[in-house]
Amino acid sequence: xxxxxxxxxxxxxxxxxxxxxxxxxxxxxxxxxxxxxxxxxxxxxxxxxxxxxxxxxxxxxxxxxxxxxxxxxxxxxxxxxxxxxxxxxxxxxxxxxxxxxxxxxxxxxxxxxxxxxxxxxxxxxxxxxxxxxxxxxxxxxxxxxxxxxxxxxxxxxxxxxxxxxxxxxxxxxxxxxxxxxxxxxxxxxxxxxxxxxxxxxxxxxxxxxxxxxxxxxxxxxxxxxxxxxxxxxxxxxxxxxxxxxxxxxxxxxxxxxxxx
Amino acid sequence: xxxxxxxxxxxxxxxxxxxxxxxxxxxxxxxxxxxxxxxxxxxxxxxxxxxxxxxxxxxxxxxxxxxxxxxxxxxxxxxxxxxxxxxxxxxxxxxxxxxxxxxxxxxxxxxxxxxxxxxxxxxxxxxxxxxxxxxxxxxxxxxxxxxxxxxxxxxxxxxxxxxxxxxxxxxxxxxxxxxxxxxxxxxxxxxxxxxxxxxxxxxxxxxxxxxxxxxxxxxxxxxxxxxxxxxxxxxxxxxxxxxxxxxxxxxxxxxxxxxx
DNA sequence: GATTAGGTTTCATAATACGCAACAAATTGG
DNA sequence: CCAATTTGTTGCGTATTATGAAACCTAATC
Numbered sequence: 039x040x041x042x043x044x045x046x047x048x049x050x051x052x053x054x055x056x057x058x059x060x061x062x063x064x065x066x067x068x069x070x071x072x073x074x075x076x077x078x079x080x081x082x083x084x085x086x087x088x089x090x091x092x093x094x095x096x097x098x099x100x101x102x103x104x105x106x107x108x109x110x111x112x113x114x115x116x117x118x119x120x121x122x123x124x125x126x127x128x129x130x131x132x133x134x135x136x137x138x139x140x141x142x143x144x145x146x147x148x149x150x151x152x153x154x155x156x157x158x159x160x161x162x163x164x165x166x167x168x169x170x171x172x173x174x175x176x177x178x179x180x181x182x183x184x185x186x187x188x189x190x191x192x193x194x195x196x197x198x199x200x201x202x203x204x205x206x207x208x209x210x211x212x213x214x215x216x217x218x219x220x221x222x223x224x225x226x227x228x229x230x231x232x233x234x235x236x237x238x239x240x241x242x243x244x245x246x247x248x249x250x251x252x253x254x255x256x257x258x259x260x261x262x263x264x265x266x267x268x269x270x271x272x273x274x275x276x277x278x279x280x281x282x283x284x285x286x287x288x289x290x291x292x293x294x295x296x297x298x
Numbered sequence: 299x300x301x302x303x304x305x306x307x308x309x310x311x312x313x314x315x316x317x318x319x320x321x322x323x324x325x326x327x328x329x330x331x332x333x334x335x336x337x338x339x340x341x342x343x344x345x346x347x348x349x350x351x352x353x354x355x356x357x358x359x360x361x362x363x364x365x366x367x368x369x370x371x372x373x374x375x376x377x378x379x380x381x382x383x384x385x386x387x388x389x390x391x392x393x394x395x396x397x398x399x400x401x402x403x404x405x406x407x408x409x410x411x412x413x414x415x416x417x418x419x420x421x422x423x424x425x426x427x428x429x430x431x432x433x434x435x436x437x438x439x440x441x442x443x444x445x446x447x448x449x450x451x452x453x454x455x456x457x458x459x460x461x462x463x464x465x466x467x468x469x470x471x472x473x474x475x476x477x478x479x480x481x482x483x484x485x486x487x488x489x490x491x492x493x494x495x496x497x498x499x500x501x502x503x504x505x506x507x508x509x510x511x512x513x514x515x516x517x518x519x520x521x522x523x524x525x526x527x528x529x530x531x532x533x534x535x536x537x538x539x540x541x542x543x544x545x546x547x548x549x550x551x552x553x554x555x556x557x558x
Numbered sequence: 559g560a561t562t563a564g565g566t567t568t569c570a571t572a573a574t575a576c577g578c579a580a581c582a583a584a585t586t587g588g
Numbered sequence: 589c590c591a592a593t594t595t596g597t598t599g600c601g602t603a604t605t606a607t608g609a610a611a612c613c614t615a616a617t618c
Contacts, residue, residue: 047347047348047351049348049351049352049355050312050316050348050349050352052310052312052313053312053313053316053349053352053353053356054352054355054356056310056313056316057356057358060377061377063377063380064380065379065380065383068380068383068384069384087307088307088310089310089313091307091309092309092310092313092314093313095309095314096313096314096317097412097413098317109381109384110377110378110380110381110384111381111412112381112410112412112417112419113317113412114374114377114378114381115378115381115382115417115419115434115435116417116435116436116437117320117321117323117370117374117378117435118370118374118375118377118378118379118434118435119325119378119418119433119434119435119436120323120324120325120328120370120435121369121370121371121372121374121375122375122433122434122435123325123328123433124328124329124369124370132423133425136396136425150372152357152371152372152373153357157372157375157376158379159372159375163392165393165396173379173382173383174375174378174379174382174434175375175376175377175378175379175380175382176376176379177376
């Protein structure tokens with residue numbers, strides 16, 4: 039039977055269009071008008087207007103009464119809540135996050151792999167005013183974030199090739215874009231059991247992550263500690279290794295993973 | 299122009315159907331098959347199958363490889379993350395939630411009003427093993443939850459009539475179903491500035507909530523402390539009044555609300 | 559006040575989504 | 589182990605829906 043990668047069934051165009059409309063709304067641009075969406079998606083204004091009206095009826099978008107513009111609606115939050123609720127790694131990790139925040143005083147995140155990206159599914163924020171704000175749902179690349187690399191390190195070479203873009207995009211001057219160098223780096227991460235990334239994805243931002251394993255030993259999520267480089271640089275981030283690994287071992291054990 | 303309650307534009311049926319499919323997945327039933335969805339929604343199997351394929355391509359559902367059944371996908375989480383990101387009350391409340399959990403040792407939630415329901419938009423869980431697990435996105439009724447009543451108390455009589463169902467459904471023997479009694483109760487809540495609910499929505503469950511106001515003094519969200527009745531009954535829940543009100547005043551002040 | 563821009567609605571029709579039937583694969587029960 | 593049943597997918601023709609064009613309404617701009 040065909041996989042989703044090579045569908046023989048033509049997709050339902052109206053659903054694709056509706057999702058494309060919703061995906062135009064971002065953290066940077068939370069509100070958009072009919073005409074703007076029409077231009078971006080190359081759809082007629084009347085098509086966009088009708089679709090927005092239906093999405094609004096279904097609570098997936100709403101209209102800001104003050105600006106008259108559309109934005110994503112709270113109905114998405116309820117659906118997402120159901121989607122999050124089935125993630126075992128999230129439930130397993132959640133009781134430990136605040137302890138790790140207290141120990142490190144930095145933001146802690148849980149992330150999973152989804153279709154070539156790293157998706158945050160849980161987080162506990164640092165109490166410090168300058169902190170990493172990785173919100174739930176945020177997607178980041180795999181090859182230049184600590185969580186992403188920890189996820190990649192748990193994949194076979196084949197799986198890795200399937201999820202990584204070619205060429206690897208550069209996000210900062212420090213991003214590794216050579217596949218061989220990345221592969222070697224991932225082998226090292228697999229051996230040592232954690233990944234550290236300094237400013238490969240975003241200037242001034244560093245993090246350390248380790249895998250969370252299921253009862254079969256497969257990497258199902260990662261636990262990461264993130265913050266501004268000026269606070270983590272030097273030896274500071276290495277002091278997080280032990281508490282991080284202790285925590286991921288505990289969480290993995292809660293999920294049934296036994297080291298043989 | 300017509301509101302979403304009385305649309306003159308016919309809705310896009312395919313979008314409605316797709317959303318109906320997604321809404322079949324719940325916390326209680328996170329995985330469903332094509333035939334089951336077909337029966338529930340009275341749609342042909344081939345229609346459901348095609349729609350699920352497109353939703354899967356768009357990451358709003360995925361297929362559990364172990365069971366072959368469909369479930370809500372992580373793509374929803376990213377959209378919901380954007381939706382949550384625009385909620386000022388949530389961002390304003392978030393730094394205070396852990397303090398309130400430490401003070402009360404109970405679960406703390408932030409909720410907003412959305413189309414006749416109370417929706418959780420933030421939460422910090424109690425560290426105790428028996429605790430209220432109000433997940434983000436969870437929807438609860440207005441007339442029998444503390445958050446719901448705190449939201450209702452901030453509405454005009456007209457607005458209230460618009461959002462409340464008639465008759466008021468009973469969830470437990472303690473649910474108030476008489477509109478006059480509810481109205482009097484809400485007037486009292488408005489005067490005292492907080493709502494307490496004991497087992498009106500769910501047996502064994504109680505909570506206290508207070509409104510979060512914006513710069514105009516309008517109730518935009520609520521902050522609630524919830525837990526099992528056996529821990530909160532008697533005088534315990536009243537000891538939460540002062541810390542809760544202090545916190546909602548602080549959060550409201552952060553949002554620009556000034557008591558005249 | 560005129561013009562422009564954004565958004566909505568009516569209408570005819572082009573194109574899509576649909577149901578039906580057939581088929582393939584998986585599951586169930588004897 | 590095999591037949592029967594159930595589930596899910598796909599090809600096809602067409603009924604129905606979604607669509608774009610045009611007209612209209614409202615708000616914003618000059």
